[in-house]
Every structure is written in C-alpha cells, then in structure tokens.
Amino acid sequence: MLRSFSAALGSSRKILISPSSPPFYSSESTSHLPKLLVVQPRLRPEKLLHAKLNEALCLANSLEDQRDGYFPTDFFDKPLPPHILVQNPSLKGHCPRADTYFGPGTVDNIKCHLHAVESQDDVDAVFVNAILSGIQQRNLERILDKPVLDRVGLIIEIFNAHAFTKEAKLQAELAALSYKKTRLVRVRGPGGRYTFGASGEAEVVSARGRGSGGQGFISGAGETELQLQRRRILERRSYLLSQIEEVRRTRALQRASRKRRGGSSGQGLATVAVVGYTNAGKSTLVSRLSDSDLYSDCRLFATVDPRVRNAVLPSGKKVLLSDTVGFISDLPVQLVEAFHATLEEVVEADLLVHVVDSSAPNLDEHRSTVLQVLQQIGVSAEKIQNMIEVWNKIDMEEECMDGEEYFDEEEEEEADENSSFNGEDDMKSDTFTETDKDYAGSISGAENEAIEKIDNHNVCDQLLGDYEATNEKDDYSDGWLHENTLVNEDDFCSSSTVADQQNETFKRDNGLEKDSSIGPSGPHVKTSAVTGVGLQELLELIDKKLSVQDKKAAQVIERSVFDRKWRPSPSQESSIAVEQ
Ligand SMILES: Nc1nc2c(ncn2[C@@H]2O[C@H](COP(=O)(O)OP(=O)(O)OP(=O)(O)O)[C@@H](O)[C@H]2O)c(=O)[nH]1
Numbered sequence: 001m002l003r004s005f006s007a008a009l010g011s012s013r014k015i016l017i018s019p020s021s022p023p024f025y026s027s028e029s030t031s032h033l034p035k036l037l038v039v040q041p042r043l044r045p046e047k048l049l050h051a052k053l054n055e056a057l058c059l060a061n062s063l064e065d066q067r068d069g070y071f072p073t074d075f076f077d078k079p080l081p082p083h084i085l086v087q088n089p090s091l092k093g094h095c096p097r098a099d100t101y102f103g104p105g106t107v108d109n110i111k112c113h114l115h116a117v118e119s120q121d122d123v124d125a126v127f128v129n130a131i132l133s134g135i136q137q138r139n140l141e142r143i144l145d146k147p148v149l150d151r152v153g154l155i156i157e158i159f160n161a162h163a164f165t166k167e168a169k170l171q172a173e174l175a176a177l178s179y180k181k182t183r184l185v186r187v188r189g190p191g192g193r194y195t196f197g198a199s200g201e202a203e204v205v206s207a208r209g210r211g212s213g214g215q216g217f218i219s220g221a222g223e224t225e226l227q228l229q230r231r232r233i234l235e236r237r238s239y240l241l242s243q244i245e246e247v248r249r250t251r252a253l254q255r256a257s258r259k260r261r262g263g264s265s266g267q268g269l270a271t272v273a274v275v276g277y278t279n280a281g282k283s284t285l286v287s288r289l290s291d292s293d294l295y296s297d298c299r300l301f302a303t304v305d306p307r308v309r310n311a312v313l314p315s316g317k318k319v320l321l322s323d324t325v326g327f328i329s330d331l332p333v334q335l336v337e338a339f340h341a342t343l344e345e346v347v348e349a350d351l352l353v354h355v356v357d358s359s360a361p362n363l364d365e366h367r368s369t370v371l372q373v374l375q376q377i378g379v380s381a382e383k384i385q386n387m388i389e390v391w392n393k394i395d396m397e398e399e400c401m402d403g404e405e406y407f408d409e410e411e412e413e414e415a416d417e418n419s420s421f422n423g424e425d426d427m428k429s430d431t432f433t434e435t436d437k438d439y440a441g442s443i444s445g446a447e448n449e450a451i452e453k454i455d456n457h458n459v460c461d462q463l464l465g466d467y468e469a470t471n472e473k474d475d476y477s478d479g480w481l482h483e484n485t486l487v488n489e490d491d492f493c494s495s496s497t498v499a500d501q502q503n504e505t506f507k508r509d510n511g512l513e514k515d516s517s518i519g520p521s522g523p524h525v526k527t528s529a530v531t532g533v534g535l536q537e538l539l540e541l542i543d544k545k546l547s548v549q550d551k552k553a554a555q556v557i558e559r560s561v562f563d564r565k566w567r568p569s570p571s572q573e574s575s576i577a578v579e580q
C-alpha cells in the first residue's frame, strides 16, 4: 500500500503517529496516481539546476505502488508533474529560515502556484526538493494546507512503495520509522497549546504512568502524546530490528552456501556486485550479462529488492552477478542504516562493477555520490580501488553531447554579480530567528504580512498563465527535460545548496571527504546495455580482475605457509642451549 509518510504511520497497519493526517494517496482507497507539485530551489550553474529538476520530476513520478514486482503504468505515459522554480534560501551569507525554510514571499509564490495548479487538477502533496526539518515541514503543511514531502521523505516513500519482498518491506519500514522519529515535533496550536499534527490535535495523556514504570495510572502522571508516540515507535523499531536480524542471518547463510557451491574446479563462485546511481542501467546490464530478465524501468529505485543471477565469463568460469538498490545524492542515512542487510551483499562481494549513466549531465556528482555511499557502508578502500567503472548508455552519449549547452563561464560570473536576489522582502523578514516554541506565532505573522503585501488574485492569474504556457512547452521525451522548459527568472542564486552544505557537513562529520586517490578517474569500459556494445569487453575485464585476485589470494596463502618458520619448542630450545 502506498501512503503518505505521516499517513503510513497513522494507518491501522502501522503504529499511530498522526491520526488526523489523511493519506494523500492510497492505492487501496483511490485509483489515481499521486500528483505532486514539485518545488525546486534554484541552483547554479543552469546545467546543474536542469539535472536536479529532472531528477526531482522523475522522483515525483516514481512514487507509485508496485504490484507483484511490476508497475501497472508506463512511466512515459505519465504527464510531467507541475513544478515551480523558487529562490534558494541558502544564499551566501544567508541561511534558510528555521520556521518555513523559504522566506514568506517564496512561500506565497508556492501557495499561489498551488492554487493555480489546483484550479486544473487536484494536487495530493507538495514535494520540496530540499532537506527540511520537522518544524519546517509541519509549518509549510499548515500554510499550504497540503502534505509536504521533502527529498528524504519522498525517497523513503518510494522505497516503501516499491518494496516487494518481506526483507525490503521490513527495511523500508524501518527507514520510515527512523525518519518519523526525528519528525515528532510539537507546534503551538490555535489555542496556544502545544499540539501535534498539521491540524493541531490536542495533546493526550495515556493511562500508562510515567512514574509507575508502565504499571498503570495509579502512581504516574501519565504519558504525554510525545512520549506515547516515541514508545510506539521504539516498540515497532525493536520488532523490525529483530526481524531484520533474521534476514541478515539467512543472507549470510545463503552467501556461505553460494561460496561453497563451487564451479568445476571446486572453488566457490565469485560474487560481482553491480552498484551505481539509480537509473544508471544496472538491472538492464545484469540481465544482458546473465541472459535473464530482471525488471528495469526509468522509474527511480525500480530495484529495491536485490537479485542474484549467474553469468559465464569468457574463460568458462561461472560468477554470480548481484543487482542492488541504486544510490542517489542525499541518500537518506536512515535508508543506508535500514538497508544494511541488503547492502552487506556489496560489502562482501569479491568484485564491484560501478555503472555510471554516461548521458547524465552531472555524471561527476553521480560518481562521487556512489563512492561516498560505498565508503559509508564500509566497503574497503582496496575494493573501491579495484572496482571496474562502466560508462553505460553510450548509445545516448552522442545524442546528449549534440544538444548540450554549456553555460559560458564569463556569463556565469556576470550573472553571479548581478544576482542581487530580487526577493529582498523575503530576506528582510527572514532576519529574525526563533526558538521552537515561537514558530507558530511567527507563521501567522508572516502569513498576515504576506496577505497585506500582495494581491493574491493578480499573482495567481499570472501564475496560472505561466503554468499553462510552461505545460505546453514541457515534454518528457527521453526522461530529461529540454533546456527551454525551465522557467527563466532573473533571480539567480548561489551555487551552494543546502543539500550540498548538508552533504559536506555529513562527509566532514563522518570523515568521508572525497579522496581523489580512491576510485578510477575514468571508465574502464563503455557499454550500452540496450545495444550490447562493450558487454564482451566488460566480461573479459571481470574475468581478468577475478583471476588476478585469485592469483594474489593463492600467493598470500603460499607465502603464509612459507613464512611459518620452524621454531623449536621451549623444551627443545632448552636442550639446544644445554648442548651448546
Ligand atoms: N538508451 C539506453 N537506455 C538504457 C541503457 N541501459 C539501461 N537503459 C534504460 O534506462 C532505464 C533504467 O534502467 P535500469 O536497468 O532499471 O536502471 P537501474 O540502474 O537498475 O535503476 P534502479 O533499479 O532504479 O536503481 C531503463 O528504461 C532502461 O531501459 C542503455 O545502455 N542505453
């Protein structure tokens, strides 16, 4: 069942977190696919903005429930989701507002755009392609009167929707739970009371007493709603963890048995894990190499349930190819932790093949994201060094290079200088910072201020016109937007995004700064999983790498036997000394 995040946990199947938040989409209750309004903060250069917007649109259209491991609709049949480019609040010297992330002017723009889009069709939720705090998300939900998903939330939702096996479902739910745990925020309700939920449901006190250690309500003052929700999350979490531990054990046994099940020479089967950014073509490549039929799709995170397939190398040696979940920039930490059991396949593999989509405009970012995640999950530097880098979709590369328009550096600098940011009203009112308890007050203040400031009808009419015009131009052709579909405004923003900053902070905190010495600098082989170009070359390379590894392993064993010098036992030693 596909469900909104708050709703996922609020449904009867799951623990109760926010009972008042209705699901914005549920395949059980409605036949229509979720419609999201995509809010993309501006980025520089334009090429990066273009790539990020494309990814955001693909993410929004990827949120669909699978049925028996397949998706009932064709990805390319889906209309382009409505979208709006907005000012990026993480300008140099500024930081996003603690209460609403965006300034009041931008929030109003989003609200008007939402109304304009809704005049044509219903919108189920707003997707902000940035990382929001719980308070920012909740406040935006209240202002926009719609569920709001941030990047992390949507990715976790997609994992939940696409999970098919019990293992993937457990892990996806655990990730959702960890994410939700950090979102349990209290906001001041209309009557000034601290409450939960978008609609400000009243705080309740459960019968379970705090002071009584869970013995009933005789001695305790009872549990606040926050404590109640936390307890429920923790209970469910420990259940999921115990189930996942079972999965890990089973996986470890399966791996061991695969290793034992030798080829004709009696050695175990080597495992080659195919890793890469989501949509790079991993499943298509594994299918072609193993002559099997794994599900592949333009939808992001089409593979959430890993699969292993047999392939025969040119030397006649059999190997196991492991198709895994794809990575993405700002991959939620919760997902990495929850999918530990699945990702262990990558850590334990004998060889890694890194598939890169050579047609992606931000290929370097994709590469470094994958390298970071590999380090994060504990793949050894030696294994990363030995990894084969495959540039896939080579058939599309030429096409992309023809249409590519590089942003002139001089032009870019000029734009930077001129980017004095036309949203001054935003920044003026952004100067105050507040503590959590004052957020609700600031929201209503900002709202009132905005209502006085702008004539909503005029802006809405204008936006409606813009939206219709933009929609006519939009075209999904090959999954990437055409350059001219971007709504061009003059207010260019800083090149550093919050996501980038958070990524940097995360890397710094976890000692994951990019190490240029790690990983190859270019492709080892270029392939097209669709036309079959380069596949034989790839198989030969895998063969060569594995046989070199085998030789090295044999040498290590030999040397360790040879190095084991004879030493006299203590009794012999003493007798030798006596003889001397
Ligand atoms: N033109 C072209 N398309 C390709 C190639 N390889 C894969 N594709 C297409 O790219 C899309 C994504 O392919 P997948 O194999 O599902 O990609 P993936 O890396 O497994 O994606 P996730 O499972 O979502 O991480 C599909 O529509 C494929 O048909 C290629 O070499 N050339």
Ligand SMILES: [Mg+2]
Residues within 6 Å of the ligand: 282, 283, 284, 295, 296, 302, 303, 323, 324
């Ligand atoms: Mg796949």
